[in-house]
Amino acid sequence: DSGVTQTPKHLITATGQRVTLRCSPRSGDLSVYWYQQSLDQGLQFLIHYYNGEERAKGNILERFSAQQFPDLHSELNLSSLELGDSALYFCASSLRVGRDYGYTFGSGTRLTVV
């Protein structure tokens, strides 16, 4: 157990639907990062939150949005889902920004859009 909790572990939904993925960071970590990993692909950076504030965006589609709440958990919202959105979505946390002390990843949410 890495200390980063992601729910649900698996999600199957239909095209056009909306889903919410949840992430609880490791205790004490202020930064939350979201990554998308498609089949046999690398990790694509989506977005970074630090202590409730958005710090950086990657190639995140306009249909996707995220937020970090006062208790530091984060949610990634995916709407108008398409078949191509099927992927593993990872959340990672770290104590601080400014130096790579290493991200701790959760076990991911496997999203299947049918």
Add this chain to the structure above:
Amino acid sequence: GQSLEQPSEVTAVEGAIVQINCTYQTSGFYGLSWYQQHDGGAPTFLSYNALDGLEETGRFSSFLSRSDSYGYLLLQELQMKDSASYFCAVGQNTDKLIFGTGTRLQVFP
């Protein structure tokens, strides 16, 4: 633009030494990291290089040459459990870590 190039696959036998190279081209550089990911699992942090040179952590070592935009991960005394994908990652700034496409390492008995 940004790119991180890694070999797609490397094979080796138990007990051998293998080197996984990574060349990068990014706007901004805040260190080179390496992560391991077993099939179906979460990436786990292995090492970080901010400055040129070699960092050693047990059987794994990581090297960085900033002037060459190049780094490598060296795995010694390979074990079957080292079969996994290995990703290099560059901190593009303080808020964004960009991952390479990954190298699948297969260790054979």
